[in-house]
Amino acid sequence: xxxxxxxxxxxxxxxxxxxxxxxxxxxxxxxxxxxxxxxxxxxxxxxxxxxxxxxxxxxxxxxxxxxxxxxxxxxxxxxxxxxxxxxxxxxxxxxxxxxxxxxxxxxxxxxxxxxxxxxxxxxxxxxxxxxxxxxxxxxxxxxxxxxxxxxxxxxxxxxxxxxxxxxxxxxxxxxxxxxxxxxxxxxxxxxxxxxxxxxxxxxxxxxxxxxxxxxxxxxxx
Numbered sequence: 415x416x417x418x419x420x421x422x423x424x425x426x427x428x429x430x431x432x433x434x435x436x437x438x439x440x441x442x443x444x445x446x447x448x449x450x451x452x453x454x455x456x457x458x459x460x461x462x463x464x465x466x467x468x469x470x471x472x473x474x475x476x477x478x479x480x481x482x483x484x485x486x487x488x489x490x491x492x493x494x495x496x497x498x499x500x501x502x503x504x505x506x507x508x509x510x511x512x513x514x515x516x517x518x519x520x521x522x523x524x525x526x527x528x529x530x531x532x533x534x535x536x537x538x539x540x541x542x543x544x545x546x547x548x549x550x551x552x553x554x555x556x557x558x559x560x561x562x563x564x565x566x567x568x569x570x571x572x573x574x575x576x577x578x579x580x581x582x583x584x585x586x587x588x589x590x591x592x593x594x595x596x597x598x599x600x601x602x603x604x605x606x607x608x609x610x611x612x613x614x615x616x617x618x619x620x621x622x623x624x625x626x627x628x629x630x631x632x633x634x635x
Contacts, residue, residue: 418603421599421603422600422603422605424596424599425596425599425600425603425605425607425608426596428592428593428595428596429567429570429592429593429596429597429607429611431589431592432570432574432589432590432592432593433523433570433573433574433593435586435589436526436570436573436574436577436586436590437451437455437522437523437526437573438451439526439577439581439583439586440455440525440526440529440530441454441455441526451522452521452522455522455525455526455529456525461524461525461528461529461533461536462533463524463528463533463534463536463537464524464525464527464528464536466537467520467524467537467540468517468520468521468524470504471504471516471517471520471562472517474504474505475506475513475517478505478506478513479513484505485505485507485560488501488502488504488505488560489501489502489505489507489558489559489560490502490548490551490552490557490558490559490560491552491557491558492552492553492557498548498552499545499548499549499552500541500544500545500548501560502544502548502559502560502561503541503544503545503548503560503561503562503564503565504560504562505560505561506560506561506562507558507559507560507561508559508561512561512563515563516561516562516563516566519563519566520562520566523566523569523570523573524536524540524566524569526573527539527540527569527570527572527573530572530573530576530577531569531572531573531576531618531621535617535621536569538617539568539569539572539613539614539617539618540562540565540566540568540569541565542568542613542617543564543565543567543568543569543571543572543609543610543611543613543614543617544562544564544565544568544610546609546610546613547564547565547567547568547606547607547609547610547613548560548564548606549609550606550609551606551609555604555605555606556604556606563607563610564606564607564609564610565610566610567597567607567610567611567614568610568611568613568614568617569614570593570611570614571593571594571597571610571611571612571613571614571615571618572614572615572617572618572621573590573593573618574590574591574592574593574594574615574618575590575593575594575614575615575616575617575618575619575622576618576619576621576622577590578590578591579619579622579623580622593611593615594611594612594615596608596611597609597610597611597612597615598612
C-alpha cells in the first residue's frame with residue numbers, strides 16, 4: 415500500500431469518524447441501531463429539503479441504471495459546457511458501490527445537516543461544495559467523473575465548523591477540528607473531496623458566526 419493511499423484512508427477516517435458523532439449530536443435520543451438512528455433523524459418536523467434531495471438522487475440512480483448512456487452527458491468534462499460541474503453531482507460514475515454508499519450517506523447526513531443549518535442553507539451548502547469540488551477537478555485534478563459525495567463532504571465540513579464554533583460540548587468541538595484538517599490534507603493531495611470539505615467548512619463557519627448562528631439555530635427552518 416502506497417503512502418498516498420494511507421494518507422487518503424487516514425483522511426477518510428478523520429472525516430467519517432467525527433462526522434458520525436456530529437450526526438449523532440442531532441438526534442434526540444441515544445438509541446442504538448441504524449434503523450433507530452434514521453427514525454430519529456427523520457422525525458417530525460420532517461426535514462423536507464433533505465427528503466427532496468434524497469428523492470432526486472434516488473430517481474437519478476434509477477435513470478442512470480436504466481439509461482447508462484446518460485452519464486457521459488452529465489459528468490464533468492474539461493471540454494464540455496460549464497454546467498457539467500453542476501450535473502456531475504447527479505450521476506455516480508464509479509458504479510453500484512458508489513451509488514449505494516452515496517445514497518445511504520445522503521440519507522443520514524442531509525437530515526442532520528438540515529436540522530443544524532436550516533432548510534434553505536443545507537442544500538445550498540451541498541450544491542456549492544459539490545460545484546467547487548467538481549470545478550477544481552475539471553481544471554486538472556481529475557477531469558472526468560461525477561458523484562455527490564463531494565457535496566456530502568461539504569455538509570460534514572459545515573457541521574464540523576458550526577460545531578467547533580458554537581457547539582455546547584467541548585470534546586465534540588475539538589474532535590470537529592479533525593474534519594477541516596483532513597480537508598486541507600486532501601486538497602494538498604489534489605483529491606476533490608478536500609475541496610468539498612473546505613467549501614462546506616467555510617460556509618458553515620460563516621453561518622455559525624452570523625446572527626442566526628449565534629442564537630443557536632439547531633432546528634429545521
